[in-house]
Amino acid sequence: MANIRVDNLDLWYGSFQALKRVNAVFGEKRITAVIGPSGCGKSTLLRVFNRMNDLVEGVRTTGSVFVDAEDILVPHTNLVRLRKKIGMVFQRPNPFPLSIYENIVFGERIHSRRISRDTLDDIVEASLKSVLLWEELKDKRHMPALRLSLEQKQRLCIARLLAVKPDILLMDEPCSALDPQATAKIEELMRELKNNYTIIIVTHSMQQAARISDETGFMLLGELIEFDKTENIFTRPKDRRTEDYITGRYG
Amino acid sequence: MARNPYRSQKIAFFCLLLATLFIVVPVGMIVVVIIKKGIAGITWQFLTDVPRKGMRAGGIFPAIVGTVYLVTGAISFALPIGLFAAIYLSEYAKGNFLTRMIKLAIVNLAGVPSVVYGLFGLSLFVVFFKFGASILSGALTLGIMILPLIITASREALESVPASFREASLSLGASKWQTIRHIVLPNAVPGILTGTILGLGRAAGETAPILFTAAAFYLPRLPHSIFDQVMALPYHLYVISTQVPNVDEKIRYGTALVLVFLVLVMNLIAVVIRYQFRKKKKW
Numbered sequence: 001m002a003n004i005r006v007d008n009l010d011l012w013y014g015s016f017q018a019l020k021r022v023n024a025v026f027g028e029k030r031i032t033a034v035i036g037p038s039g040c041g042k043s044t045l046l047r048v049f050n051r052m053n054d055l056v057e058g059v060r061t062t063g064s065v066f067v068d069a070e071d072i073l074v075p076h077t078n079l080v081r082l083r084k085k086i087g088m089v090f091q092r093p094n095p096f097p098l099s100i101y102e103n104i105v106f107g108e109r110i111h112s113r114r115i116s117r118d119t120l121d122d123i124v125e126a127s128l129k130s131v132l133l134w135e136e137l138k139d140k141r142h143m144p145a146l147r148l149s150l151e152q153k154q155r156l157c158i159a160r161l162l163a164v165k166p167d168i169l170l171m172d173e174p175c176s177a178l179d180p181q182a183t184a185k186i187e188e189l190m191r192e193l194k195n196n197y198t199i200i201i202v203t204h205s206m207q208q209a210a211r212i213s214d215e216t217g218f219m220l221l222g223e224l225i226e227f228d229k230t231e232n233i234f235t236r237p238k239d240r241r242t243e244d245y246i247t248g249r250y251g
Numbered sequence: 252m253a254r255n256p257y258r259s260q261k262i263a264f265f266c267l268l269l270a271t272l273f274i275v276v277p278v279g280m281i282v283v284v285i286i287k288k289g290i291a292g293i294t295w296q297f298l299t300d301v302p303r304k305g306m307r308a309g310g311i312f313p314a315i316v317g318t319v320y321l322v323t324g325a326i327s328f329a330l331p332i333g334l335f336a337a338i339y340l341s342e343y344a345k346g347n348f349l350t351r352m353i354k355l356a357i358v359n360l361a362g363v364p365s366v367v368y369g370l371f372g373l374s375l376f377v378v379f380f381k382f383g384a385s386i387l388s389g390a391l392t393l394g395i396m397i398l399p400l401i402i403t404a405s406r407e408a409l410e411s412v413p414a415s416f417r418e419a420s421l422s423l424g425a426s427k428w429q430t431i432r433h434i435v436l437p438n439a440v441p442g443i444l445t446g447t448i449l450g451l452g453r454a455a456g457e458t459a460p461i462l463f464t465a466a467a468f469y470l471p472r473l474p475h476s477i478f479d480q481v482m483a484l485p486y487h488l489y490v491i492s493t494q495v496p497n498v499d500e501k502i503r504y505g506t507a508l509v510l511v512f513l514v515l516v517m518n519l520i521a522v523v524i525r526y527q528f529r530k531k532k533k534w
Binding site: 052055081090095110160 | 417424429
């Protein structure tokens with residue numbers, strides 16, 4: 001089980017309300033896309049799920065977000081456990097300035113007390129395989145990660161994340177720094193990952209949402225306007241504003 | 252007359268070059284003069300012997316040792332405390348009025364004249380804590396003097412580590428402290444070392460802070476404990492240049508040369524360590 005249920009979620013940055021009465025259910029082992037114009041709150045929503053908004057001073061929330069029936073917005077939530085369970089891929093690939101190998105085992109080194117070399121080696125192999133980088137990089141595991149191409153870096157970041165064994169992957173415009181070819185490859189990877197993970201992707205590209213997601217939510221000015229099966233959103237949207245956006249009347 | 256961007260650019264570059272030369276030439280001349288006049292005084296005996304004949308002959312070994320002790324003591328006191336304070340200020344402290352005042356105060360402390368630190372050390376360490384005039388008092392006084400340098404440089408180094416590294420680490424479930432310990436600190440080492448280098452040079456060269464707290468006028472033996480007084484190079488230089496008549500020029504410039512060389516070697520060590528770290532970390 002790994003689903004997220006959002007119940008009447010409001011969020012303020014100081015006096016600015018960035019999320020208004022958001023209600024949604026993000027299904028298990030599915031790709032859900034969140035689209036909308038810049039500043040509509042889609043990244044903010046994503047960052048509620050792993051409580052990354054906590055880093056911003058002056059953030060306030062009301063309402064609840066249930067991850068597997070447990071409200072994660074209550075103050076005593078174990079953030080370490082939450083973030084192990086819900087991983088995040090960022091807009092710009094952000095590998096650590098360490099070797100490829102050390103990037104991937106970072107999570108393991110932090111979360112376990114005793115680690116054997118063999119365990120680490122296995123983790124690196126499994127993680128690289130699941131992001132389809134193993135063949136390319138198996139002999140370059142100890143090369144600095146910052147020498148990889150942008151696409152490889154983003155794959156590595158996903159591998160680093162998978163090594164922590166999350167259930168849910170949050171992707172915050174993971175392809176916006178990549179060229180179309182690299183984007184296609186990452187999307188292919190996402191389809192692959194869908195079999196084992198719940199994926200929520202925030203994207204500014206409607207085409208991307210249409211290509212890869214099962215369900216799509218459209219956000220505007222902090223509100224979740226419409227949330228439905230992706231084909232419905234793109235073929236027969238119920239709300240006028242959704243239609244205006246997907247037909248390119250603003251955004 | 253039409254504007255000529257090429258000519259104004261030339262004038263601008265010339266002014267910038269002039270300013271650079273204005274800095275480089277005096278420094279170069281100081282070094283040249285010290286080397287020229289001092290090199291004749293550098294002998295094995297000068298480096299390893301105690302001062303003799305009222306400091307007009309013999310060597311400066313106790314002063315070299317004293318300076319090394321004082322600087323080492325000052326750094327081992329100031330680096331950990333300064334670093335911890337910097338971590339607290341940049342990572343944990345909230346950005347409120349109090350924090351801003353503290354940061355401002357630290358920056359201002361860097362500009363306090365060193366003789367004031369000397370008096371402070373005298374009243375706190377020598378008199379109040381009853382450490383007497385000693386290596387301990389002197390090292391602590393120098394340490395406090397270089398704390399603002401180390402805190403400011405370390406804070407800047409910590410803050411210049413990209414936010415994306417912290418986000419990545421936190422999002423993988425690392426705690427804040429693990430993030431600082433494993434991601435932020437290693438990437439801030441070069442900057443922290445830069446602060447340390449500045450502190451080293453300053454601690455080695457200052458006379459005023461050790462004047463009342465540690466430095467002996469004439470003590471032709473090595474210290475036995477950290478509660479002993481010591482001779483120190485900058486103070487010794489002051490003494491043989493102004494307080495003792497008829498000291499040979501080559502002894503005076505020789506002492507200066509040794510002091511400059513000592514600071515250079517300490518800096519060099521820090522630069523090498525910094526280089527090693529920089530080579531590994533690039534973003």
